[in-house]
Every structure is written in structure tokens, then in C-alpha cells.
Amino acid sequence: MKFTDLNPHGGIGANCSFCEVDGFRFAIDSGLHPKFAGAESLPDHSLIERNSLDFIILTHCHLDHLGTLPLLSREHPDAPVFLSYGSSVISRRMLSNSISVMRRQRSELNLPELPLYGRGDLSSLYSRMKPLSTDEPLTLEKDGRSIEVTLHHAGHVAGAVSVTIRSEKQRVFFTGDILFNDQRTLNGARPPLAEVDVLVTETTRGHTSRDPNCQREAEIVNLLEATRKTLANGGSVLLPIFALGRMQEMLLILDEAFRRKAIPSVPVFCSGLGMDLVNHFHEISRNSNDLRFNRKVLKSVGARPLPRKLIPGRDLPMQGIYLVSSGMMVENTPSYVLATSMLGKDRNSILFVGYCDPSTPGGKLLETQPDEPFEFKEIDWVEPVRAKIHQFDLSGHADREELVALAKKLSPKTIILHHGDPESRDWFSSTLSPLGAKIIDPEPLVTYET
Ligand SMILES: [Zn+2]
Ligand SMILES: [Zn+2]
Known part of the structure; x- marks a missing residue:
């Protein structure tokens, strides 16, 4: 598998991962950095050759994952966008709101490049969206090879999914933003517990230990x-x-x-x-x-x-x-x-x-x-x-100990750290190292092969 983190600022921000597994090229999410505006808030799509993706996956509709999906999809018009039914509904409201916000920012912040996309881009994106049911593998074929894409309920927020990619050679699991606890509105995550070759794990709460009295x-x-x-x-x-x-x-x-x-x-x-x-x-x-x-x-x-x-x-x-x-x-x-x-x-x-x-x-x-x-x-x-x-600690993200327990169950050969500040990734690096897996804390815009 090849993995490139396209969020140029590192940490959590304009989340976008470019991956290649057994010849299939895909991207997971394409967000907008919440702390920046205009060109500075974008992932670097230039590392993906135009119209070369086989598919795109959206894990959920927070704007740091969704906000530039219309741009990525415009550059790869033949790539279907796989997502949950929930995200296919919510993304419409989030993206149309995002256009209104960018229109306002154009004059307020004097950013002539805004809005980054218009209603026409949204209609094209919606026509490429293919909602998938969770836990039902979809098989894709290319050049005599096949790959399976499966979405899994991830808690976190309505519509959020984790992703399994299985080729003939490798099984890869992406947690996405994940929460194991049930919430009032939403059941907790149900990741598959089969062993994987590569685990790409979020690390949001690596820097935060939970006080046992503050469940x-x-x-x-x-x-x-x-x-x-x-x-x-x-x-x-x-x-x-x-x-x-x-x-x-x-x-x-x-x-x-x-x-x-x-x-x-x-x-x-x-x-x-x-x-x-x-x-x-x-x-x-x-x-x-x-x-x-x-x-x-x-x-x-x-x-x-x-x-x-x-x-x-x-x-x-x-x-x-x-x-x-x-x-x-x-x-x-x-x-x-x-x-x-x-x-x-x-x-x-x-x-x-x-x-x-x-x-x-x-x-x-x-x-x-x-x-x-x-x-x-x-x-x-x-x-x-x-x-x-x-x-108050009502985080939508799994506690760090829960993610370590998941990593143990999946016994990956390689663990790629994702979606976390440097201190959080450091905690995961040192805590996961006794597992014996190769741990990659990817530099932005650098391609790793595993
Ligand atoms: Zn999120
Ligand atoms: Zn996120």
C-alpha cells in the first residue's frame, strides 16, 4: 500500500489521504482546514494526477473531512464517491452552507478565490455519490484484479464510517473519526475484528487521558x-x-x-x-x-x-x-x-x-x-x-486506550498515525511500539510504502 497525507499543515485540518492498494488508487476525505481560509485551508490535491482516482470515500460530513470534496471530485470526474446513506443526506446541507460562508468570507476577508466551488460543482458531486450499506462489501474490478470496499458504522457523528479495503494481497482498515461509546442519538462504532495488514488510526485524543471519575x-x-x-x-x-x-x-x-x-x-x-x-x-x-x-x-x-x-x-x-x-x-x-x-x-x-x-x-x-x-x-x-x-469532556472521539485496545485486536503489521496533533501522535507512537508493528507518523505530502 502507498499512503500520502495531503493535509499540508499536518495534525488535524484539511484531512485528505491519497492511497494506492494493489494498483487501485483512491482518496479518503477531502476537508477544509477550520483555522484557515481560502487557498491556505486546502489539502494539496496536486500530488494526484488529474482524473486518475478509481474512487473516493467520504468518512463523514464534518467540514475538515468534507469541505473540499467538490474540488477533488471535479478533478476526478470518473471516480464514484462512496459514503453512507446518512452522509449522502447531510453533506448536501453542509456543502450548501459552506458556499454561503465562503461568499461572506470573500468580502469580509478579501479573498477573491472564494467561493472555491459553486452550486454546479455540488450537483456534479451528488451525481457521483454512491451510498453503500455498512458491513456489505462492494467488489471493484480493474485490469484483471479486484478489490473489496466495506464501510462500517463508526459512531462519532450521524453517517460516520470506518473503511476496510481488501485486495488479494492486503487488508487495510481506516478507523476514520471513531467513537465507541453509545450517544443519546447514535450507537457506538462496530469495527470488524479481523486481523489486518495495515491500520490507519485516528489519534485525536492521544494527548488527553480520561479521568476515571469523568466518564x-x-x-x-x-x-x-x-x-x-x-x-x-x-x-x-x-x-x-x-x-x-x-x-x-x-x-x-x-x-x-x-x-x-x-x-x-x-x-x-x-x-x-x-x-x-x-x-x-x-x-x-x-x-x-x-x-x-x-x-x-x-x-x-x-x-x-x-x-x-x-x-x-x-x-x-x-x-x-x-x-x-x-x-x-x-x-x-x-x-x-x-x-x-x-x-x-x-x-x-x-x-x-x-x-x-x-x-x-x-x-x-x-x-x-x-x-x-x-x-x-x-x-x-x-x-x-x-x-x-x-x-466538559463530551468528546466525539474514542479514548486513546480504546484505540490501543483496537490496535491490539487487529494485530497489524503496520500502523499509520492519522488525525492528531504531534503530541498525540507521539503518545501513540510510544504506546503502540511494544506491539511490534512498524509505526509510521507520516510527514505531510510524503509517500510511504508498506
Ligand atoms: Zn469529525
Ligand atoms: Zn475530524
Whole structure:
């Protein structure tokens, strides 16, 4: 197998892997780097000769995996795009939102190359999409050789899959972004446990050990308690959150908490994309045993759309829970602008429910001490940190120990580290080395053969 990581910045970002197994050439995912905009946010597709891919696989619809798929597919018009049924539904909403965001960035950030693609590219991409059922191998033939592609339910987010590629010579397993725990909406991953030659594993949480007292359910209890206290004191709660997956999960958790009267009944404000995705989740769950979701939850929590135009520092429309993207409070997103209104008042709370990269505003806010000033650079605004700031570990990614246990079960000859910061990959390198497999921590844009 040949493997090239096309994400030029390394770590987690514009995820895109270019692979060759027994003469079959394929790419897995083609994302957009969340911390950059325009040309800097792209994977380097130039290393793949035009129209040379036999197929493309999309593991799931987070934009760091999906955001440049229309570009890659445009360069390889004959390559079918294999994905789950769930991703075939969700990708449409995510990509059309992505065009709107790029249109806005074009003038805001003065990037004339935006948008990177248009509606026509999306229609062409949709015509190349071939949804596959999980656990059902698809056989492809070329030059008298054959290869099998199988998708497996990966937890993580609705529609997410892991991938097995089996040629006559090699069996390769890609975890993709994977979560073994069941969530309220979604069953945990079901990877196959057959031995493999090559394992390509995500390493997101390599740098994070889980406190045994902070299992997922305990973290949900802690999060609800922090929410209850804030609301009881007359404050509002900002939950910066991914619009895809985490927001729908949180709607169910809040609905349950309202019913049990574990938190006072207040309005819940959601961003438009998250509310639209609720309808897609509803539709997918009717055709899936792994996703449980009913759009009635919006009504039952009394969800309301955010006001269209958010003005920095302006008082909130009313006391409530603000369930809005982005999860890392990235510049100019609703969570970023709302934080200007909430941060300076000690009755409010800003509660993070996932990982925040240290270089993002969310990561920086978590590092800022109470009463210190916090600068919203992008909009030239400063507020003292008076609101309570907490982070809860509700990650959508497997704990590192679980991934090590999986690697042991699959007993690969080669392990390729993927989707993780350098420190995380280092932890996996040293922890996995006693297994005796060859471990590759690929440099971006370098081809490895194994
Ligand atoms: Zn993801
Ligand atoms: Zn990811």
C-alpha cells in the first residue's frame, strides 16, 4: 500500500489521504482546514494526477473531512464517491452552507478565490455519490484484479464510517473519526475484528487521558448542574457547539433534563444550520438502526432561531440557553459574537463541551484567568472574564486506550498515525511500539510504502 497525507499543515485540518492498494488508487476525505481560509485551508490535491482516482470515500460530513470534496471530485470526474446513506443526506446541507460562508468570507476577508466551488460543482458531486450499506462489501474490478470496499458504522457523528479495503494481497482498515461509546442519538462504532495488514488510526485524543471519575455520563451530569446553577441565578448559558451532531445530541440531553426538572425551563436558542440538520437527522433515522432521532425534540424544548444579526456587546434578547456554533468559538461565528455579550457578567456561564484548539478563541478563553481582560481581536472588542468558564469532556472521539485496545485486536503489521496533533501522535507512537508493528507518523505530502 502507498499512503500520502495531503493535509499540508499536518495534525488535524484539511484531512485528505491519497492511497494506492494493489494498483487501485483512491482518496479518503477531502476537508477544509477550520483555522484557515481560502487557498491556505486546502489539502494539496496536486500530488494526484488529474482524473486518475478509481474512487473516493467520504468518512463523514464534518467540514475538515468534507469541505473540499467538490474540488477533488471535479478533478476526478470518473471516480464514484462512496459514503453512507446518512452522509449522502447531510453533506448536501453542509456543502450548501459552506458556499454561503465562503461568499461572506470573500468580502469580509478579501479573498477573491472564494467561493472555491459553486452550486454546479455540488450537483456534479451528488451525481457521483454512491451510498453503500455498512458491513456489505462492494467488489471493484480493474485490469484483471479486484478489490473489496466495506464501510462500517463508526459512531462519532450521524453517517460516520470506518473503511476496510481488501485486495488479494492486503487488508487495510481506516478507523476514520471513531467513537465507541453509545450517544443519546447514535450507537457506538462496530469495527470488524479481523486481523489486518495495515491500520490507519485516528489519534485525536492521544494527548488527553480520561479521568476515571469523568466518564461521559458523569460529565453530562456535571454539565447540567453547571447549567442549573447559572439559570437559577438569573444568568444565561452559552454552549459553543458543532452544528453537526453535537447540537442534536445536546437537544436530547436538554429535553430530558427539562422533563426531569433537573434544570429550570428557559428558552433554547439554536443556530439555523443546527436546526435544519435536525430535519435531516429525522429523515436518516427512519432508514437507520444506528441513529435515533425525532424532530419533535425542537418543539418539546421550545427551540427558537437566533436573531439574524448579532451585534457585539448587545444585551441578549432574553435569559436562556444558547446552543450555537462554532464549538471552538472561531472568529465571527455566532458563539464568538454572543460571547461578547455574556463574558462580562458574572451571572452567565460559557460551557465548552468538546475539544478547543489552543490557538482558537475558545482555547484562549479557557486559558484566561477570571477578571483578566479577554480580547476579541477580530472585532476589536475587550471584555473582562466575569462569566464562569468551564469545559466538559463530551468528546466525539474514542479514548486513546480504546484505540490501543483496537490496535491490539487487529494485530497489524503496520500502523499509520492519522488525525492528531504531534503530541498525540507521539503518545501513540510510544504506546503502540511494544506491539511490534512498524509505526509510521507520516510527514505531510510524503509517500510511504508498506
Ligand atoms: Zn469529525
Ligand atoms: Zn475530524
